[in-house]
Amino acid sequence: MMFEHADGNPVLELDDEQSWRLLEGTLHGRLVVSVAGEPDIFPVNYVTSDRKLYLRTAPGNKLAQLTINATVLFETDGILSDEAWSVVLRGKARVLSNSAEVAAVEELGLKSWVPTLKDFYVEIEPLSVTGRHFQLGEQPEP
Numbered sequence: 001m002m003f004e005h006a007d008g009n010p011v012l013e014l015d016d017e018q019s020w021r022l023l024e025g026t027l028h029g030r031l032v033v034s035v036a037g038e039p040d041i042f043p044v045n046y047v048t049s050d051r052k053l054y055l056r057t058a059p060g061n062k063l064a065q066l067t068i069n070a071t072v073l074f075e076t077d078g079i080l081s082d083e084a085w086s087v088v089l090r091g092k093a094r095v096l097s098n099s100a101e102v103a104a105v106e107e108l109g110l111k112s113w114v115p116t117l118k119d120f121y122v123e124i125e126p127l128s129v130t131g132r133h134f135q136l137g138e139q140p141e142p
Contacts, residue, residue, distance in 0.1 A: 002083060003133045014131035018059040019087045022076070022131060026047045028113075029076030031055065033065040033093075040065060046074075047108045051123055054105045056118040063120055066093040074124060087131035089124065131132060 014022070036125045043063045046055045053074060057063050068070055072093045078087040096102050105121050112118045123128045 003087065003092070005130060005133070005135055009134040010137065012133040014133055017035070017102035018133075019129045019131035020048075021052065022085055022087050023053070023089065023129070026078065028075045029074055031062065031066075032075070033062065033069065034071070035065045035068050036045045044114045045110075047105075047110045049105075049108055052111055052123055053091070054071070054108065054124070055122050056110055057122060058116060058118045063095070063122075064124070065121065066096065069139045070094060082136050083134060083135060085131060087129065088118050089126050090128045091124040091126040093122050096123055109134055118120055 001026075003012055003014070003018060027047070028043065028045050031044050033040050033042075040061060044055045046053050048054070070092045072089065072091060074089040075086065078084060096105065101120050101123075105123075110121075
């Protein structure tokens with residue numbers, strides 16, 4: 001098991017350090033944006049550095065929506081045979097425009113998984129991070 005659960009509880013609320021450990025060890029997740037009350041979700045690959053999250057994107061709905069409303073959610077998770085986890089980051093997104101910032105993110109090795117041109121780099125500054133770890137098993141008898 002990744003984490004110790006107290007008192008046999010199958011659900012463990014993760015602290016910031018545990019949540020960041022999972023964020024830093026994962027390369028994919030889902031970005032949630034919302035404009036005019038309409039949410040949208042996009043699968044993305046990402047990297048982390050200094051407790052910030054970075055992704056690349058091309059012109060389109062994702063870029064337009066996070067430019068209109070910078071408040072975003074990001075979720076990543078993992079499922080193994082006997083355990084699972086989920087981490088949600090709430091934050092503010094901004095498109096990087098400074099060449100020094102872009103160069104620094106390029107040094108992190110952020111590559112597009114899909115062979116398409118993605119010229120825009122996005123930084124997500126976290127406002128909060130929450131996570132939960134689950135021990136999988138059968139539902140107990142009532």
